[in-house]
Amino acid sequence: xxxxxxxxxxxxxxxxxxxxxxxxxxxxxxxxxxxxxxxxxxxxxxxxxxxxxxxxxxxxxxxxxxxxxxxxxxxxxxxxxxxxxxxxxxxxxxxxxxxxxxxxxxxxxxxxxxxxxxxxxxxxxxxxxxxxxxxxxxxxxxxxxxxxxxxxxxxxxxxxxxxxxxxxxxxxxxxxxxxxxxxxxxxxxxxxxxxxxxxxxxxxxxxxxxxxxxxxxxxxxxxxxxxxxxxxxxxxxxxxxxxxxxxxxxxxxxxxxxxxxxxxxxxxxxxxxxxxxxxxxxxxxxxxxxxxxxxxxxxxxxxxxxxxxxxxxxxxxxxxxxxxxxxxxxxxxxxxxxxxxxxxxxxxx
Numbered sequence: 391x392x393x394x395x396x397x398x399x400x401x402x403x404x405x406x407x408x409x410x411x412x413x414x415x416x417x418x419x420x421x422x423x424x425x426x427x428x429x430x431x432x433x434x435x436x437x438x439x440x441x442x443x444x445x446x447x448x449x450x451x452x453x454x455x456x457x458x459x460x461x462x463x464x465x466x467x468x469x470x471x472x473x474x475x476x477x478x479x480x481x482x483x484x485x486x487x488x489x490x491x492x493x494x495x496x497x498x499x500x501x502x503x504x505x506x507x508x509x510x511x512x513x514x515x516x517x518x519x520x521x522x523x524x525x526x527x528x529x530x531x532x533x534x535x536x537x538x539x540x541x542x543x544x545x546x547x548x549x550x551x552x553x554x555x556x557x558x559x560x561x562x563x564x565x566x567x568x569x570x571x572x573x574x575x576x577x578x579x580x581x582x583x584x585x586x587x588x589x590x591x592x593x594x595x596x597x598x599x600x601x602x603x604x605x606x607x608x609x610x611x612x613x614x615x616x617x618x619x620x621x622x623x624x625x626x627x628x629x630x631x632x633x634x635x636x637x638x639x640x641x642x643x644x645x646x647x648x649x650x651x652x653x654x655x656x657x658x659x660x661x662x663x664x665x666x667x668x669x670x671x672x673x674x675x676x677x678x679x680x681x682x683x684x685x686x687x688x689x690x691x692x693x694x695x696x697x698x699x700x701x702x703x704x705x706x707x708x709x710x711x712x713x714x715x716x717x718x719x720x721x722x723x724x725x726x727x728x729x730x731x732x733x734x735x736x737x738x739x
Contacts, residue, residue, distance in 0.1 A: 410425075443571055444709040492667075543615050675729070
């Protein structure tokens with residue numbers, strides 16, 4: 391299995407899918423990490439190592455943001471049926487009294503705008519647009535993936551916990567799990583271990599060590615719930631191991647098995663509609679043909695993904711800078727690599 395994964399990832403590098411990558415697999419109580427390529431396509435670029443730090447983009451929505459909410463649910467500090475305005479009274483958009491924590495964790499708020507179209511606005515203006523949003527459909531009526539939903543969740547969590555999102559993530563997960571290279575701020579690390587994401591015409595420079603997502607960047611220095619986390623494969627494998635081991639790691643319990651079960655249980659009704667609580671669920675487009683219906687995970691625009699299959703008791707991480715030097719017009723190529731990696735794992739178990 392590992393040899394085939396290495397061969398396939400090297401072929402992807404040779405085909406310029408990404409200049410380098412790190413893949414990790416956890417199965418049979420062991421972690422395996424494969425690092426290949428370089429940070430860029432330049433011949434003198436530093437080689438990728440197991441400890442190379444990547445911008446994981448929208449994986450941030452699940453690790454740590456949804457996971458923080460699930461932790462509060464787990465500890466009965468909040469309920470999925472609680473109203474958003476109970477914790478975030480400054481929200482004054484439509485359906486103000488109808489939006490529940492459940493809707494934030496299942497991406498079932500229908501924002502009428504894309505935050506990527508708001509990148510030239512000032513941060514206060516972006517926040518005001520989110521907090522006064524007029525929705526296209528009632529909360530819960532349809533699945534409608536949006537960065538703004540995760541930003542609302544992040545704001546709510548800050549009110550519940552009484553700390554900034556990055557501080558809460560470190561306190562609840564990163565520090566007790568010894569995820570030492572996982573942070574919203576990687577300025578303390580040498581740039582030679584941080585993969586660049588894009589040569590960005592909008593910002594007019596190489597993006598390296600700062601969040602790639604435009605709206606998250608526009609909201610800086612605040613850490614937000616949609617994007618902005620940086621991490622490594624070994625760190626994310628620790629988080630995955632904890633989830634596979636029913637919420638425990640190194641003798642410490644983070645989640646009860648019942649909470650893990652909600653992550654991998656479909657929360658939507660309707661044909662071919664799948665989402666777990668706080669996670670994407672049974673998405674063959676990146677989890678592979680052979681994952682179970684309980685497989686849950688998340689992708690990141692930069693070329694990253696995590697998948698956990700609780701029935702197979704295995705998990706996968708892929709970190710890459712697929713967006714370097716320029717973002718692609720679609721996700722077809724990176725999803726092909728994600729699926730090939732996943733299917734190699736599922737078939738090899």
